[in-house]
Amino acid sequence: MRIFKLVLGLCLVCVLAMVSYILFNVNKALKYYPIIEKYAVEYKVDPLFITSIIKVESNFNPEAKSKKGAIGLMQIMPPTAKEIAGKYFGVTDFNEQQLYDADFNIKIGVCYVKILSDMFNNNANLVLASYNAGLGNVQKWQQENPIIEYDSEEMPFNETKHYVSKISKMYGVLKYFNKR
Template sequence: MRWLRKKRVLLLLLLGFILVLFLNSAWLSLFYPIYYKDEIRYHAGNNDIDPLIVAAIIKVETNYKPGAESKKGALGIMQIMPDTAKWVIDKAKLEDVALDRVKDESGTNIRIGTWYLKSLSNQFDGNMVAVIAAYNAGPTNVKNWIKSGRWDGRLETTKNIPFGETRHYVQRVSHYYEQYSNIYENL
């Protein structure tokens, strides 16, 4: 009987240790790391965008892999389309930014991506769910969905987003945002 009691105590201690490990955010950050923290913090701050939204978008777009280029031609860790990058460079008057740097320079990519997110946030009155959808599907599509009543711009109704890719994208970005919010008190 004594050995059974000792095993129970050891099992409870082991379970308690495992529980503490998984409830500790420092441990969880190993499963949900954020890279380019300084660049994300700086450019998100300059554009009044939650840095954890930026991190979640980067996680979904490229998993922080620099120099990425999609089959459709989206560039860099935030997967910015060249026409969008040109538009941002022009509208934001980023005279020190060249289009050929967007793909390989993560800081430049984050700078353009966060400015674009701020522009989308202005268009959608700060509705970050609609902003995330527009980042993927384009603002015109999202405005049309909302105007027609097809989608109301809420996370709870993402099933109504007509594009499956965008529906899945919004859900994934929201998932990573939630995880990052639980792990990182501030970025």
């Protein structure tokens, strides 16, 4: 009987910890969802797809900065942000500190996802691979091995394979719970 109570108690603690973790992450996501939805609607991109990218890229931390220099919620490289900000939004005084602003970061990131989606005919695997490994790398892969659709396992970089798989799984989870 004692062992049963101990096991039951441990199970309860685990469940409570898991629920707390989920609620904490949901609360972080909900904080930025109005911004995500605003730009997703504007650029005709699935907001759950953008939410999945943000979850994997920065875990909803607007102060995130990668070892490679990607910044903010959507982990955007400053040269990419500067190009998009100038070309699509007329920003002439871009500086990388702007990428720490959630609204600006998401706006630039969603616009970039839309650009990639248009380039790759909405092929999510190629969009995500480009977002992670760089557009030039993906275009090179396509030239070297011209196949219509890349499965994450067909991608040359392990990091990119993992990235595409992780976001695809996150997107599936969000879609599942969004139906309910």
